[in-house]
Amino acid sequence: MLMRRRSVLTWLGGSALLFVAAALVLPFVGPSALDWSRVWERQEPDWSILTNLRLSRTLLGLFAGGALALAGSLFQSMLRDALATPYTLGVSTGASLGAVIAIVFDWHMRAGVVGIWAGALAGAGLILFVVMGTATRGGQLSSSSLLLAGIAINSVCAALILLVHGLTGMSQSFAISRWLIGGLDAIERSTLLVYVLVVIGTGLIVIRQGRQWNLLAVGEAWAATRGAQVKRALFHGYIAGSILAATTVALTGPIGFVGLVVPHLLRGRLGGDDRLLMPCAFLLGGVLLAACDALGRVLLAPAEIPAGAITAFIGGPYLMWIIRRGGTR
Amino acid sequence: MGRNGAGKSTLLDIIAGLRAPTEGSVMLADRAIDEMTAIERARTLAHLPQSLRADLSMRAEALVLMGRYAHANRWFESDDDRRIAEEAMQRCECLEFRRRTLATLSGGERQRVFLAACLAQRAPVLLLDEPATFLDVDQQLQCFNVLRAEADRGTACVAVTHDVNLALTFCTRLIVLAERGVARDLPAGTALDDPAWLRGFSARLTVEQSGSRPWVRYQ
Numbered sequence: 001m002l003m004r005r006r007s008v009l010t011w012l013g014g015s016a017l018l019f020v021a022a023a024l025v026l027p028f029v030g031p032s033a034l035d036w037s038r039v040w041e042r043q044e045p046d047w048s049i050l051t052n053l054r055l056s057r058t059l060l061g062l063f064a065g066g067a068l069a070l071a072g073s074l075f076q077s078m079l080r081d082a083l084a085t086p087y088t089l090g091v092s093t094g095a096s097l098g099a100v101i102a103i104v105f106d107w108h109m110r111a112g113v114v115g116i117w118a119g120a121l122a123g124a125g126l127i128l129f130v131v132m133g134t135a136t137r138g139g140q141l142s143s144s145s146l147l148l149a150g151i152a153i154n155s156v157c158a159a160l161i162l163l164v165h166g167l168t169g170m171s172q173s174f175a176i177s178r179w180l181i182g183g184l185d186a187i188e189r190s191t192l193l194v195y196v197l198v199v200i201g202t203g204l205i206v207i208r209q210g211r212q213w214n215l216l217a218v219g220e221a222w223a224a225t226r227g228a229q230v231k232r233a234l235f236h237g238y239i240a241g242s243i244l245a246a247t248t249v250a251l252t253g254p255i256g257f258v259g260l261v262v263p264h265l266l267r268g269r270l271g272g273d274d275r276l277l278m279p280c281a282f283l284l285g286g287v288l289l290a291a292c293d294a295l296g297r298v299l300l301a302p303a304e305i306p307a308g309a310i311t312a313f314i315g316g317p318y319l320m321w322i323i324r325r326g327g328t329r
Numbered sequence: 330m331g332r333n334g335a336g337k338s339t340l341l342d343i344i345a346g347l348r349a350p351t352e353g354s355v356m357l358a359d360r361a362i363d364e365m366t367a368i369e370r371a372r373t374l375a376h377l378p379q380s381l382r383a384d385l386s387m388r389a390e391a392l393v394l395m396g397r398y399a400h401a402n403r404w405f406e407s408d409d410d411r412r413i414a415e416e417a418m419q420r421c422e423c424l425e426f427r428r429r430t431l432a433t434l435s436g437g438e439r440q441r442v443f444l445a446a447c448l449a450q451r452a453p454v455l456l457l458d459e460p461a462t463f464l465d466v467d468q469q470l471q472c473f474n475v476l477r478a479e480a481d482r483g484t485a486c487v488a489v490t491h492d493v494n495l496a497l498t499f500c501t502r503l504i505v506l507a508e509r510g511v512a513r514d515l516p517a518g519t520a521l522d523d524p525a526w527l528r529g530f531s532a533r534l535t536v537e538q539s540g541s542r543p544w545v546r547y548q
Contacts, residue, residue: 080382210404215395218385221378225345226450227371227399271430272386275404 008276015283022287023062027054029294031301053186060192061184061290061307064248065258067199069285071244072259073266073278074206077213078237079147085259086245089150089238090127093157095249096180098123100161103175104168114191116179120250127153128242132235146238182253182308184293191251198247203282206240209233210275217272255308257315258285264318330489330496331506332530337489338379340506341456344487345376357454371399375450377443379458379489383432389442390427393418396449410449417448420475422468436463444472448479455479457488461495473499493527493534493545505529 027050038046068086075084086092102119134149165176187195206213212233215223224230248255262285263277270277289307292314296305331337342348344355346362355362357373365373375396385392396417397410406414418424423441431439440463447455460476461469469492477499480486490496496503497517505513505526513526520526520536521543527534533548 208404211395211398214387214391215398217387218392218395219378219381221342221345221347221376222381222395224347224367225371225374225376225378226395227368229367267386271388271391273391 011270011276011280015280015287018287019062019066019283022290023058026058026061026290026294030054030297031304056189056192057184057186057293058290059196060187060251061293062286063196063199064184064252064255064286065262065289066282066286067203067244067248068255068259068289069262069281070203070206070278071241071248072285073263073274073281074213074237074241074244075259076263077217077272077274078234078241079144080217080219081147082264083260084147086241086249087254087259088147088154089241090131090153090157091124091150091242091245092249092254093154093161094127095120095124095246096254097157097161097164098126099179099250099253100164100176103179104164104172106172117191117247117250121246123157124242124246124249127157128238132238179253181306182255182311183296183304183306184252184289187251195247195251199244202240202243206237206244207275207278207282209237210273210278213237213274213278214272217274253306253308255289255311257311257318258289261311261315261318262288330491330493330503330530331512335506335530336509337506338458341376341458341487341489345374345456346370347376368399371450371452373452374454374456375447375452376456377447377458377460379462381439381443383436383439385431388428388430389423389434390414390418392431392442393427393446393449396446396451399450413451414445414449417445418442420448420478421445422471437465437468440464441468441472444475448475453484455484455486457486459489459491461490461492469495497543497545 030049032049035046039050072085075086075089076082078084079089098119098121099116100119101123102116107115107119131146131149131153134152135145137145161180165173165180168176212223212228215226215228216230216233216237220230223233245259263281266277266281266284270280289311292310293307296307296310299305339348343350344362346355346365349363362370362374393414394406394410397406397414401407401410415424415427418427421441421444423438423445426434426438426442431442434442440460444457444460447457455476457476461472464472473488473495476486476488480501488496488500497520500517503513503515503517503520503526504511507529512529515523515526521538524536527536527545534545535548536543536545538544
């Protein structure tokens with residue numbers, strides 16, 4: 001924290017550069033090689049594969065990874081817990097439950113991704129309400145009870161997902177399992193546009209409050225007596241993090257670990273200043289997820305490994321390494 | 330001062346606006362604490378909590394700059410803020426580890442950094458919950474010297490402490506809490522005249538003259 005101005009600019013610039021480079025390069029990675037000259041002359045099918053499929057998928061990966069990493073670093077600062085992510089707080093699982101129910105009622109057949117989106121947001125909103133209601137006592141929102149309530153609600157939602165899954169017919173059951181693995185698919189341009197705008201808007205609001213998250217990372221009493229409005233900050237932070245997580249989960253399924261791995265890796269290198277950490281986590285989290293997805297496209301081509309599985313392969317061992325080293329934050 | 334559980338920290342928390350009192354209200358210069366905005370309160374009161382997490386990955390200097398939050402309405406602190414933070418660190422003798430992360434500092438070093446952050450806040454009232462915890466003897470004296478100097482500049486310093494002799498040496502007024510209230514409230518200069526105040530927290534203490542000032546001994 002408080003690094004020299006030059007190294008701040010190097011980190012921010014470097015991350016932004018990687019983000020843009022990933023957006024330009026990764027669409028060309030895939031099972032069928034694209035021919036440059038055909039792309040240049042906008043000939044089919046290469047042009048369509050690039051613009052309709054790979055580009056939108058890469059952009060989704062970049063922004064989904066960014067949103068999850070940003071939500072992760074936000075929750076970690078707010079709750080002063082190395083393991084606080086949209087998953088441990090129940091928001092992602094709530095969104096998953098909502099999305100699974102939407103699939104059961106065939107909303108995705110009628111309304112496309114908007115149907116799943118609505119389900120996920122409703123699920124996340126409901127869980128948000130329940131978790132915050134549980135953790136608030138006497139008008140005080142405490143971070144440790146938020147985390148505990150999140151973990152409790154997590155297991156309830158996971159059980160409900162299994163229940164719903166077991167009660168549905170073959171085709172829906174297949175759609176649910178495919179969705180639950182978590183992965184990136186090409187989505188419609190209008191959906192992507194709305195999603196990107198939501199993520200950028202929410203992300204900017206969160207990052208602008210960097211000093212406040214820094215204060216909260218030290219302690220609630222510390223933040224309050226330095227001049228931060230703790231209750232309001234926690235409330236806003238929890239909502240912003242939930243929006244980031246729920247909109248992402250609705251589009252990608254529950255992609256694990258991006259929100260855990262990226263902030264941790266960066267915190268070790270950059271220090272704990274959220275003003276620098278959050279934008280870098282966003283940019284590099286996006287690069288990580290998009291790169292994992294590109295890797296999944298070519299590793300066992302023509303078969304695809306979902307990005308969720310690849311991030312889990314990376315994230316699982318990383319988490320064990322953190323535990324082994326005994327280091328949090 | 331007072332026994333464990335007498336309500337010392339609770340009282341400081343209430344004055345700082347961290348907890349609501351069950352009855353009554355805290356007035357500061359004719360204004361109720363709970364009517365102030367968070368920023369106004371932070372410009373008036375700086376509070377050093379008793380225990381803060383030790384595993385912070387931010388640098389000492391950045392933590393001290395947090396004391397400037399209520400003064401700087403911008404994303405990064407100004408050069409003025411930096412100057413004030415630097416001066417505070419100098420006074421608390423922690424400038425040398427300004428670039429180290431807090432997790433790598435010892436408990437006493439960390440405590441000095443937190444104290445510097447409170448000084449950098451430049452509030453007219455300083456509330457300190459056991460500021461000398463984790464400090465070695467020299468640093469305890471140094472800490473109270475800093476507070477004494479701060480008080481001489483016109484800052485109202487309220488410190489919770491278990492060290493009676495530190496209190497007798499550096500403080501002007503002793504308040505002993507017991508049984509849900511103020512048991513004793515006396516000027517430090519009269520401590521020798523009326524040793525009954527010591528009974529407020531232990532029967533094993535006696536006070537006697539040592540050189541020019543009173544000194545408390547354990548029996």
